[in-house]
Amino acid sequence: MSVRTRDSLGGRAAIVGIGATEFSKDSGRSELKLAVEAVGAALDDAGLTPADVDGMVTFTMDTSPEITVAQAAGVGELSFFSRVHYGGGAACATVQQAALAVATGVAEVVVCYRAFNERSGRRFGSGVQQREPSAEGAALGWALPFGLLTPASWVAMAAQRYLHTYGLTPEAFGHVAVMDRKYAATNPAAYFHGKPITLEDHAASRWIVEPLRLLDCCQETDGGQAIVVTSAERARDLRQPPAVIAAAAQGAGRAQEQMTSFYRDDLRGLPEMGVVAKQLWRTSGLAPSDIDVGILYDHFTPFVLMQLEEFGFCAPGEAADFVAEERLPLNTHGGQLGEAYLHGMNGMAEAVRQVRGTSVNQLPGAARALVTAGTGVPTSGLILGSDG
Secondary structure, eight states, X not given: OOSSSOOSOTTSEEEEEEXXXXXXXXXXXXXXXXXHHHHHHHHHHHTOOGGGOOEEEEETTOSSOHHHHHHHHTOOOOSEEEEEOSGGGGHHHHHHHHHHHHXXXXXXXXXXXXEEETTTSOOGGGOOSOOOOOTTGGGGGGTGGGTOOSHHHHHHHHHHHHHHHHTOOTHHHHHHHHHHHHHHTTOTTSTTTTOOOOHHHHHHSOEEETXXXXXXXXXXXXXXXXXXXXXXXXXXXXXXXXXXXXXEEEEOOTTOOSSOOTTSSOXXXXXXXXXXXXXXXXXXXXXXXXXXXXXXXXXXHHHHHHHHHHTTSSOTTOHHHHHHTTSSOBOTTOHHHHTOOSTTHHHHHHHHHHHHTOOTTOOTTOOEXXXXXXXXXXXXXXXXXXXX
């Protein structure tokens, strides 16, 4: 993949299996156990066995290494194993790496997974407690001493600038929260099943870091999710309708940092997602009007609005109205705000369900889904399509 040219990956690989544990606040078991359960469920969904797997991909942040998960899950020899950095920004990139391995013959069946006890164990929302010195971490030295210690505080800087520039109020972010919780309310797997909210509920929730309220921030979850990738040809003979990977991309912008890219010329957007958008549209040959459903990474509501604008669904500053008018169905599983925070992996699973036609909030005729990974960090994205 190049930022300047169309790549040849599109259509050569597909997602054929998805599996997850339950989503909870206290799993009562190790992260390795969660990973193995999710991997087993995904393979069963695909109609495959551990013996069929020869590749595994996860996040650098995952505590269960590929080799350990393979051993515990009964997988034999591996010809490909890999990890992707930058937290939630890695989500779609795990599938991209799996697709690259499959398309080049390095592996035949690759499992992508992520498992953590993010509520009962390490809580990412608590921010930086301690950190080993590193070149990457040095950038935090310009933010932490002044009190910007948590992800919410880092996002709040860009969110405040966005509101100021376009003359908006924090209610603009509430439309995203309301939308996610609407879909979560009808999703039995969602933590907030049966619990929709209103704009009034959003406005009444307590401040976390202005202009972000509690309902602008994703939840903390224990759980695991796995995804199985193989070639488009083999996919047609398996148990489930394939979700073909029409395009996959990673992106990092100029002056990129992890969540603290405050020294860019403009804080109103997400340049790294703009890089992903250009590559996805170029490679797939599609445009925003061709997308039936968007599964957009929603760890914080303001970045959902900015993503819509980076992808060209609407003009800068217009995304709140775009969401309020429901011009494009978004996060039909409830998102990380409503279903579970699995670093975006559960979002990819929902995109697969929409393309298969099996979502609990199924959209009639959904044939193409846009999926994005973590924002504010180097990130990634996918376009999935049916095989029809």
